[in-house]
Amino acid sequence: MQKYLTGVVVTNTAKDTAVVEVVTWKTHRIFKKRYKRTGRYLVHNPDNTIEVGTKVEIIPTRPISKRKFWRIQPISERVVTKKTVAKKPLKTAVKKESK
Numbered sequence: 001m002q003k004y005l006t007g008v009v010v011t012n013t014a015k016d017t018a019v020v021e022v023v024t025w026k027t028h029r030i031f032k033k034r035y036k037r038t039g040r041y042l043v044h045n046p047d048n049t050i051e052v053g054t055k056v057e058i059i060p061t062r063p064i065s066k067r068k069f070w071r072i073q074p075i076s077e078r079v080v081t082k083k084t085v086a087k088k089p090l091k092t093a094v095k096k097e098s099k
Contacts, residue, residue, distance in 0.1 A: 002059050002060065003059070003060060004057050004058065004059045004073070005020075005022045005041070005057070005058050005070075006022065006055065006056070006057050006058075006075075007020040007021050007022035007023070007041070007055070007056065007058065008020065008021055008053065008054070008055055008056070009050050009051065009052050009053065009054050009056060010040065010052065011052060012045060012048055012050060012051065012052055015048070016044060016045055016046055016047070016048065017042055017043070017044065017045055017065075017068060018042075018043050018045035018048075018050055018072065019040055019041070019042060019043070020040070020041050020043050020056060020058055020070075020072075021038060021039070021040050022038070022039045022040075022041060022058075023036055023037070023038050024036075024037050024038075024039070025037075041058060041070050042065075042067045042068045042070070043056075043058050043068065043070045043071060043072050044061070044064050044068055044070065044071045044072065045072055049074075050072055050074060054074065054075075055075050056072050056073065056074050056075055057072075057073040057074075057075055058070040058071065058072055058073070059071060059073055
């Protein structure tokens, strides 16, 4: 059984590479309080098929480059993040002409 991680694609600007952000929750060994750890992994994305904001599973593979050891298994689910939401243009104030 292979280990896999689930995360969200943050960027896919490089050729055949995407950056996936994986969030894991850990428990402090003394205080027993939970805290969030975020890891960013370089993942092989052939032909740049996966878009930013897509939830994906990543599974380990042979080393593809210096920092790329994972490949993508897509989950057909779209996650809305701050980076994927389009911002509305700002309204500019129009000065009234004085007579």
